[in-house]
Amino acid sequence: MEPSFPSMPPPSLAELDTPALVEALAARLLAKGWAMATAESCTGGLIGAACTELAGSSAWFERGFITYSNAAKTELLGVDAALIEANGAVSEPVARAMAQGAIAHGAPARAAVAVTGIAGPTGGTPDKPVGTVWFGWSVDGQVRTERRRFGGDRAAVRAATVRHALQTLVQLLG
Numbered sequence: 001m002e003p004s005f006p007s008m009p010p011p012s013l014a015e016l017d018t019p020a021l022v023e024a025l026a027a028r029l030l031a032k033g034w035a036m037a038t039a040e041s042c043t044g045g046l047i048g049a050a051c052t053e054l055a056g057s058s059a060w061f062e063r064g065f066i067t068y069s070n071a072a073k074t075e076l077l078g079v080d081a082a083l084i085e086a087n088g089a090v091s092e093p094v095a096r097a098m099a100q101g102a103i104a105h106g107a108p109a110r111a112a113v114a115v116t117g118i119a120g121p122t123g124g125t126p127d128k129p130v131g132t133v134w135f136g137w138s139v140d141g142q143v144r145t146e147r148r149r150f151g152g153d154r155a156a157v158r159a160a161t162v163r164h165a166l167q168t169l170v171q172l173l174g
Helices: 016-033 046-052 069-077 083-085 090-102 156-171
Strands: 035-042 061-066 111-117 132-139 141-148
Touching: 016 046, 016 156, 035 046, 046 061, 046 069, 046 156, 061 069, 061 090, 069 083, 069 090, 083 090, 090 132, 090 141, 111 156, 132 156, 141 156
Parallel strands: 035 061, 035 111
Antiparallel strands: 111 132, 132 141
16 A cells, blocks of 8 residues: 655745746736736846746736836836826835836736835935835736835845735736
């Protein structure tokens, strides 16, 4: 008789590395027949790069916007310059507008993630210290935003931002 081993539960999203998160994201988008877009500031395209590392990503990754400057946020995503002036680029209203702009300018994408933050080592303020990142996710017309603060150096903040952006998008896609 063969020995019986208890089955291991699948890893949680928090336990998955970035390539595994991208695979989970791809599976969910493909199951829905959807595409996604990114709007990135502080990550400079790292989320899009992580997505397109996976072969076949053209079936579900529509496009990415790298909108590092305020002018790029306005010109490419339609973020109102007055919104940036009133709230700062690293803010909830701007993250929301970036996610909405990625959808509006990324058709046929039905899911988007936007990130705007202060990766450091300079640029922080008492109200927005280095490591502060605002996220915006748009999934089928519903927008969610979240503020996080990550520790570490510039590379660590950017890597944590990519992982959190992907992990949450996977969760939101169900």
